[in-house]
Amino acid sequence: MSKGTVKVELGNLNLFNELSEHIQIRVNAANTMDHPADWIESKQHPDYDLWYLREGTIELRIRDQVHVASAGDLILFSPTVAYTASSLGAGCRFAFIHFDFSLGNQLRILDNYPISGILASSLVEEELPSFLEAHERYSGSAPMSGIRLKGALTILLSKIMERLDCGDYRGSFAALASDNKRTANLEALQPVLSHIEVRLHLPLRVAELAEVAGMSEKYFILYFKQALGITPGAYVYQLKMNRARELLYSRTFSIQQIAERLGYPDPFSFSKAFKKYYKVPPSRFVW
Structure with missing residues (x-):
């Protein structure tokens, strides 16, 4: 798929830049999880969820599709995605953050874009280290870490959206969402x-x-x-x-x-x- 085709299909992502004063991001939870080899969970989160896989391999089943994430990958879930995740091999370890992203009164604006999926860390190689550092400080309850994490998450998400707009990334989960009806067209x-x-x-x-x-x-x-x-x-x-x-x-x-x-x-x-x-x-x- 060409970059031009992606831009036409996605519409105007620049509206996030124009309306940046109206964007609100709220961190609901953040921590690091260690799971054994037999770990398995089935969930559909009420908010957005971003994982950074530090160790191991994770298999994700969404409807009838199977996706595999390896160490160094990021996984972004939207509230419309119901999944079953399990460890492959000796177990896994990942940092996660649950957050809300709203534009004005629209709490699910990102659902209009194919942003949820597995991302290679190379797509956000400049932004990722700052995010992980802020995440670690937040998990350790360091002073002012909430502000730092929110800022680092904002920068990371803006880079993901930039990649989406340029055609360098397209989330593979969007077409498999349990509720494909957009909040508004x-x-x-x-x-x-x-x-x-x-x-x-x-x-x-x-x-x-x-x-x-x-x-x-x-x-x-x-x-x-x-x-x-x-x-x-x-x-x-x-x-x-x-x-x-x-x-x-x-x-x-x-x-x-x-x-x-x-x-x-x-x-x-x-x-x-x-x-x-x-x-x-x-x-x-x-x-």
Whole structure:
């Protein structure tokens, strides 16, 4: 499968970058487990679960498919994956972390992407050592280790998503999930997201976006919020503030020019919206 094909099929992963302020990651548990040769378990976790296999080999059965992970591999489970795991050989040892990943009010946003599966550590070779160090400190209840682990996990996940977006990785568990129904169909919103991106310099109305989606305005607002965890208006506002920040940092455009580029009727309206978001007026944002 070519990289281009993957990008079309996955849609716009860049929305995680655009909406990074709305992303929340919560660590629920983290530790290291040692299992004997006869270990076997069948589970479906209520949250996301990431394993790093330190020693041994694990066989995973998901529906009628068999997957094998070896020492050095990572295994990422989504809440939709029911599995049976067992040791092969003399036993196994792995570090695990249970976590929630939400975008706004959408608690299962990652389920829309084929991210769960077995990953070679070479895909995250720069990020993995910091994560494992933070994991070890957290397991030992070291000071500030919770913050360090959350930060290291965020960086590790962002790298996995980057690999996914580039076509270097595709999770093999997604098609085998016990519940293949997505929390909300992001594919139907791709034309809307593209419409917003190319018309960000114009005033955008929800009715206009609903028409692009082929939905009634009321249903579109509900559908959009279920899919992305925020309202269409909040999404447009976020993108405008992201672009405003970039334009201000460039030190190339005046406040009036930026207002015009972002579809505001005048500099005052833009400055008011900017101050509401960043707590300072645009004239004082870049010192």
